[in-house]
Amino acid sequence: MSRVRIVLFATLVLVLVAIALITPATSQTPKSGGVLNVMLREDLSQGFSIHETSTISTVWPAMPCLSNLVLFDPLKKTESVDTIIGELAEKWSWQDNYRNLVFFLRKGVKWHDGQPFTSKDVKFTFDMLREAADAPAKLRINPRKDWYANVEAIEAPDPYTAVFRLKKPQPSLLLMLASGYTPIYAAHVSPANYRTACVGTGPFKVKEWRKGEFVELVKNPDYFVKGRPYLDGLKYFVIVERGTRQAAMQAGKLDVSFPGETTKTAAEQLKKAVPQLVVTPYSQNVTDNIIMNVKKPPFDNPKIRLAVSHAIDRRALIQAVHQSGAVVGASLAPKPWGLWGLAEKDLVGLPGYGAKPADEKALARKLMAEAGSSPEKPLKVEIVTRAIAIYVDMASFVINELKQIGIDASLKQIETAQWHAMATRGDYQLGANLTGIGPDDPDANYYENYACGSPRNYSQYCNEEVMKMIDAQSQELDPKKRLALNYAIQKKLEADAARPILDWKIDYFTVWPHVKNLIPHQSIYNFGRMQEVWSDK
Amino acid sequence: MKTYVVQRLAIALLTLLGMSVVIFTLLRLAPGDIVDILFSTAGYVSPSEKQAIMRELGMDRPYWVQYLDWLRQIVTGDLGKSYRYDQAAWPIIRPLVPVTLELAALSILFAVLIGVPTGVVSAVRQDTTLDYLLRVFSLAGLSMPAFWLGMVIILALVTWFAWIPPLTYVGPTENFKLHAVQFLLPALAVGYRSSALIMRITRSSLLEVMREDYIRTAWAKGQTGRVVIWRHALKNALLPVVTVIGIEFAFLIGGLVVTETVFNLPGVARFLVQAILWRDYPVVQNLVMFIAVVVILSNLLVDMLYGVLDPRVRYGG
Numbered sequence: 001m002s003r004v005r006i007v008l009f010a011t012l013v014l015v016l017v018a019i020a021l022i023t024p025a026t027s028q029t030p031k032s033g034g035v036l037n038v039m040l041r042e043d044l045s046q047g048f049s050i051h052e053t054s055t056i057s058t059v060w061p062a063m064p065c066l067s068n069l070v071l072f073d074p075l076k077k078t079e080s081v082d083t084i085i086g087e088l089a090e091k092w093s094w095q096d097n098y099r100n101l102v103f104f105l106r107k108g109v110k111w112h113d114g115q116p117f118t119s120k121d122v123k124f125t126f127d128m129l130r131e132a133a134d135a136p137a138k139l140r141i142n143p144r145k146d147w148y149a150n151v152e153a154i155e156a157p158d159p160y161t162a163v164f165r166l167k168k169p170q171p172s173l174l175l176m177l178a179s180g181y182t183p184i185y186a187a188h189v190s191p192a193n194y195r196t197a198c199v200g201t202g203p204f205k206v207k208e209w210r211k212g213e214f215v216e217l218v219k220n221p222d223y224f225v226k227g228r229p230y231l232d233g234l235k236y237f238v239i240v241e242r243g244t245r246q247a248a249m250q251a252g253k254l255d256v257s258f259p260g261e262t263t264k265t266a267a268e269q270l271k272k273a274v275p276q277l278v279v280t281p282y283s284q285n286v287t288d289n290i291i292m293n294v295k296k297p298p299f300d301n302p303k304i305r306l307a308v309s310h311a312i313d314r315r316a317l318i319q320a321v322h323q324s325g326a327v328v329g330a331s332l333a334p335k336p337w338g339l340w341g342l343a344e345k346d347l348v349g350l351p352g353y354g355a356k357p358a359d360e361k362a363l364a365r366k367l368m369a370e371a372g373s374s375p376e377k378p379l380k381v382e383i384v385t386r387a388i389a390i391y392v393d394m395a396s397f398v399i400n401e402l403k404q405i406g407i408d409a410s411l412k413q414i415e416t417a418q419w420h421a422m423a424t425r426g427d428y429q430l431g432a433n434l435t436g437i438g439p440d441d442p443d444a445n446y447y448e449n450y451a452c453g454s455p456r457n458y459s460q461y462c463n464e465e466v467m468k469m470i471d472a473q474s475q476e477l478d479p480k481k482r483l484a485l486n487y488a489i490q491k492k493l494e495a496d497a498a499r500p501i502l503d504w505k506i507d508y509f510t511v512w513p514h515v516k517n518l519i520p521h522q523s524i525y526n527f528g529r530m531q532e533v534w535s536d537k
Numbered sequence: 538m539k540t541y542v543v544q545r546l547a548i549a550l551l552t553l554l555g556m557s558v559v560i561f562t563l564l565r566l567a568p569g570d571i572v573d574i575l576f577s578t579a580g581y582v583s584p585s586e587k588q589a590i591m592r593e594l595g596m597d598r599p600y601w602v603q604y605l606d607w608l609r610q611i612v613t614g615d616l617g618k619s620y621r622y623d624q625a626a627w628p629i630i631r632p633l634v635p636v637t638l639e640l641a642a643l644s645i646l647f648a649v650l651i652g653v654p655t656g657v658v659s660a661v662r663q664d665t666t667l668d669y670l671l672r673v674f675s676l677a678g679l680s681m682p683a684f685w686l687g688m689v690i691i692l693a694l695v696t697w698f699a700w701i702p703p704l705t706y707v708g709p710t711e712n713f714k715l716h717a718v719q720f721l722l723p724a725l726a727v728g729y730r731s732s733a734l735i736m737r738i739t740r741s742s743l744l745e746v747m748r749e750d751y752i753r754t755a756w757a758k759g760q761t762g763r764v765v766i767w768r769h770a771l772k773n774a775l776l777p778v779v780t781v782i783g784i785e786f787a788f789l790i791g792g793l794v795v796t797e798t799v800f801n802l803p804g805v806a807r808f809l810v811q812a813i814l815w816r817d818y819p820v821v822q823n824l825v826m827f828i829a830v831v832v833i834l835s836n837l838l839v840d841m842l843y844g845v846l847d848p849r850v851r852y853g854g
Contacts, residue, residue: 417569
């Protein structure tokens with residue numbers, strides 16, 4: 001062989017090796033079969049009735065049984081209008097300048113009890129949710145009624161078309177419809193029935209719910225997406241004790257952890273024990289925040305509210321309380337964890353985000369002095385929080401920070417049974433709170449937590465200028481303009497210390513390597529459908 | 538004897554009636570109710586919706602009406618409806634009962650099997666190295682909470698064998714081996730603690746009996762150590778031990794909560810705590826009454842056993 005040929009051959013080999021190295025591995029072909037064991041940290045609080053609760057303990061095991069009109073693509077980690085796919089709706093179309101949203105429904109879909117799915121079910125569900133005057137059914141608890149305040153009517157002109165008529169344009173409505181919080185209920189089943197059983201159209205059917213022990217689901221052979229689900233079944237195990245949950249994960253008795261369960265430290269311990277475990281950090285869409293009752297002294301004084309916000313060193317809190325398992329951000333999840341939030345560089349200049357914590361504290365002390373308090377003559381207040389470790393840890397940190405600016409806060413722990421009633425009544429001065437948000441969209445957050453008169457606006461902050469901005473962003477059709485408006489709103493809310501955000505929590509979602517296609521999104525509430533998940537065991 | 542049992546049962550009924558008042562009152566005195574919890578999971582509160590749910594659950598009625606209604610349900614064998622699960626309470630409670638009874642019985646069995654022989658040996662070999670070792674063993678059992686030992690067992694299993702017991706209840710007919718493993722580990726953890734108490738009581742009681750004249754007489758008559766200790770001394774020393782076993786068993790029925798939680802066993806105690814947290818009045822009331830019944834019956838059984846163990850005990854009538 002000539003030298004030229006040898007060189008050519010060697011070059012060819014090298015090129016092939018290089019190609020092999022830089023080309024990503026071909027994704028594996030999904031396999032059918034198998035049952036996944038999934039973690040639940042408490043029993044389902046309202047059975048499968050997602051519409052009557054906000055807790056992930058219900059949404060996570062109930063999602064596989066139900067279907068939405070549309071859903072955030074389970075295979076994409078980003079939730080946006082571009083990643084929405086049809087479920088019960090085959091197609092949809094905005095009409096009349098975003099005033100009418102028309103859904104064209106799939107034909108031949110059956111409920112788990114064999115009844116056909118039609119537009120009547122869609123109308124039934126959303127009339128019930130928005131509490132229309134002529135709604136044929138009523139939920140006993142309806143936490144997301146406000147989401148549909150802009151819906152004027154739901155029409156079902158034929159069995160496979162449903163029309164949402166809106167009072168004013170609201171492009172973000174589609175994102176709320178794509179959330180795990182928005183399944184369609186069967187019109188022929190009482191909503192109360194979902195507290196004990198699940199008649200859905202989802203990829204899995206409920207086989208057995210043994211109270212306090214497990215929920216078992218099996219593949220729905222009549223599922224409307226051909227070839228799905230891949231799995232034969234899912235079994236959600238209720239394990240109340242955290243140490244046992246972690247041991248079960250480590251021992252391989254569980255394949256999938258619980259969303260929002262795994263802290264950074266826990267994930268590190270698990271990885272150390274079982275290096276092959278797959279850990280994916282993602283935003284829980286849950287914030288630590290401070291609620292200050294603006295209707296009661298002393299927090300009716302904006303200077304004191306602002307002083308509180310300046311005083312709390314967010315970065316130190318993240319290190320001390322979350323062992324770096326959280327990130328700073330304003331009222332919407334920051335990039336890259338969310339789409340709408342202010343980045344860390346944009347937070348500079350807002351209360352509590354200054355480069356030097358000492359300067360922030362000095363500013364806070366100055367504000368307190370103007371309000372008539374000082375470290376020598378401290379302002380005595382009571383800080384309430386839920387009697388749960390994650391709340392108490394945060395509250396303890398805040399108390400220490402406030403002490404340095406002349407606020408002497410005493411901690412009062414409130415039982416879960418009383419917490420929301422107390423917060424809604426405004427029966428407190430200062431509180432250390434956690435807030436979970438469904439989809440990563442401004443409307444879902446602002447109307448719930450900052451709108452005047454909203455029952456979840458615990459601070460009772462009400463600013464007409466901000467409300468106008470919130471309405472404007474909701475109706476804005478240009479995504480860039482909407483984003484800019486949202487940046488402005490976030491800055492305004494932080495500058496007003498409406499509900500100072502301390503951090504955005506990160507979950508370290510853990511699965512065994514044979515679990516495929518289970519991709520965490522930007523929110524814990526939206527990726528539990530499991531239709532694309534398969535097991536490579 | 539018959540009259541005594543009837544008297545005791547009559548007193549038990551009165552005790553249960555008193556218990557029912559205490560349970561009912563204490564539950565209502567605890568802050569918050571099921572409706573608050575339901576709203577808590579939804580993250581908001583609406584006073585008008587709260588009123589509607591209170592009405593639906595019958596919680597808006599006067600307390601005395603609710604109390605009498607509960608008594609009527611007990612008498613008719615209807616345990617009402619779980620507020621949390623929105624379905625009849627009995628089908629929820631029924632599968633929990635055998636789990637707890639089995640765990641408590643196995644724990645007591647372990648406790649007796651370990652506690653009585655070690656107590657006897659310790660007493661017979663008083664102030665020897667073996668006695669000191671056994672006393673340290675028992676003191677360790679008393680000092681170690683069962684849930685802590687349970688968690689250590691779980692962690693040891695997962696660290697060394699990458700294995701833990703089943704996460705859900707496995708019935709004995711379903712898979713006997715797994716069933717046995719599932720119960721043996723928590724029963725050992727709980728039984729060790731109880732055995733420590735039994736060992737100490739056995740030891741002190743036996744030491745006391747060994748100093749009695751009739752034991753000295755037995756020795757003087759040249760009877761063997763085995764006969765003196767097992768036939769004469771131990772039988773008379775067992776009365777306080779039986780009392781402790783009875784109390785321990787009764788305590789375990791309600792006191793297994795942490796062990797059931799750590800080993801993820803679906804028993805009465807673990808479920809009761811969840812029901813209390815949810816203010817699920819029908820479930821809590823009925824489970825506490827069940828525990829009360831077991832306590833009363835086990836005490837009655839212990840009293841009956843006194844007559845068998847000590848012929849001097851006679852039941853009036």
